[in-house]
């Protein structure tokens with residue numbers, strides 16, 4: 306894992322000291338709220354409905370046990386005993402006080418964490434595949450490049466005041482688990498005919514008010530050009546991005562208005578100017594960063610673990626669990642384990658301080674001290690021996706962390722919605738909870754199979770509803786919560802934006818409507834091997850419309 | 858019927874303007890404005906000024922008596938007055954003095 310060098314640490318410490326002083330000046334009245342607000346936002350501190358909210362960056366979703374324990378400690382000592390993991394692979398604390406925040410940031414700095422670049426019109430925390438460095442289908446570890454991008458973008462003087470926020474995602478596997486095509490820049494590691502490493506580059510993806518799938522601007526960008534090419538994209542965006550209208554300021558709008566060919570041309574021209582400058586990425590630098598992400602020393606194990614297989618035969622709940630919550634690992638005898646933060650009826654993405662401690666312990670004892678946060682609001686132990694899984698499972702089970710639903714209908718994304726968020730039009734969490742209750746029966750969930758439901762409480766789309774197989778958007782209809790359904794969205798290598806199926810539903814009917822959609826899928830699928838999204842793509846929205854609204 | 862609300866600067870706590878010009882933590886204790894002119898006068902006065910370093914984000918909301926209790930009419934404001942609907946043990950609703958507790 307990447308460790309701060311002296312420069313990083315000094316910089317973060319300075320920022321904490323600076324913010325401490327700013328809070329002091331705010332409380333003494335030397336700074337007005339108007340002056341202070343941008344400063345607190347630059348340090349990840351928002352004001353929500355009930356209290357302040359602190360958003361802490363988890364670069365590319367990677368944590369070690371010590372860091373997780375620190376988050377648990379913050380949840381316990383400064384918050385109300387829990388934290389909320391988000392679709393940006395960050396964690397949010399919902400109840401800190403302004404007075405405590407400098408202290409919290411000091412504590413975070415002790416474990417090389419901070420809340421910088423989690424807000425504002427800058428390049429945000431780079432996100433990645435939660436199975437990075439472990440997945441059996443991975444081509445190269447994307448975190449190496451995510452870290453290089455982090456170092457380049459952190460406080461890049463030119464890019465601190467962009468027209469709008471800017472998000473980069475990177476994946477190292479053909480199976481895209483990082484939703485790269487709905488980011489401002491999406492990078493997919495690849496290899497050319499000569500066996501050299503490079504990237505497929507997408508630009509202008511994004512969700513929110515105007516959802517767009519990123520457009521491919523490069524089939525193959527050589528590794529050494531990564532920074533100069535990104536620099537060129539950012540410069541073009543900085544120059545032409547619309548600062549006059551917040552709703553049109555993202556690069557996706559620039560792409561849409563300028564057109565792919567013209568914008569590509571602009572980027573290439575700028576790239577010619579930037580190329581071969583100090584931004585050239587030397588192989589040695591990649592190697593240096595690579596060393597931080599060197600895989601742990603895996604034991605040489607048989608691919609099949611007797612212990613694991615025996616437990617599967619003996620304990621059906623264990624079999625259910627590993628059937629869904631494991632992902633193939635590159636080292637034989639290992640797996641990546643998804644710890645679902647979606648217990649039946651729970652708030653998606655919430656973890657208590659005790660649960661965080663348990664996961665930290667497990668990571669240390671059984672997981673080479675690594676933990677990941679997925680953009681689907683779950684936690685992952687990327688490197689666990691199959692032999693150890695029966696023990697790990699028992700510990701998870703004892704702590705309410707063994708929900709066997711990864712990728713199933715109850716593994717929903719839901720944003721905080723109107724229960725917390727000042728921008729919300731409707732609640733998200735209670736809707737997720739009700740749907741979760743409806744589908745609590747694991748056999749029914751397994752029968753439905755892979756299905757992603759994503760819920761946002763307003764058009765900002767933090768809950769990624771546009772790319773949910775079933776998307777739910779909360780709107781305000783004459784002061785009442787009302788929910789629109791979109792179908793057919795997807796955020797993997799075949800990214801698509803969901804289509805609104807018809808008129809929306811009030812809060813007390815939305816779970817019924819989702820059940821109706823799921824039933825329509827079951828009736829229309831060729832067989833259990835055809836997933837929801839495949840069926841939808843084959844039959845279109847007509848059968849779903851009819852199921853929801855009757856024949857029109 | 859309206860009341861004036863804000864968040865307390867120090868801890869973000871949801872507060873409403875009370876009858877004596879102090880900020881109160883329970884909506885039932887808030888000063889109720891029947892007259893628009895009176896409300897505007899107070900909103901523009903020193904009493905609610907952010908410069909006093911007490912609160913941020915001052916605005917007015919609609920309230921009504923529901924079961925004899927002063928309650929914000931919009932859901933968003935009702936949630937602010939009680940706490941997250943998903944965590945009944947958190948926020949104002951969990952406090953002993955709360956009618957919802």
Ligand code: SF4
Nearest residue numbers: 720726729762763767
């Ligand atoms: S989608 Fe809207 S309601 Fe949900 S967290 Fe984002 S801004 Fe808040």
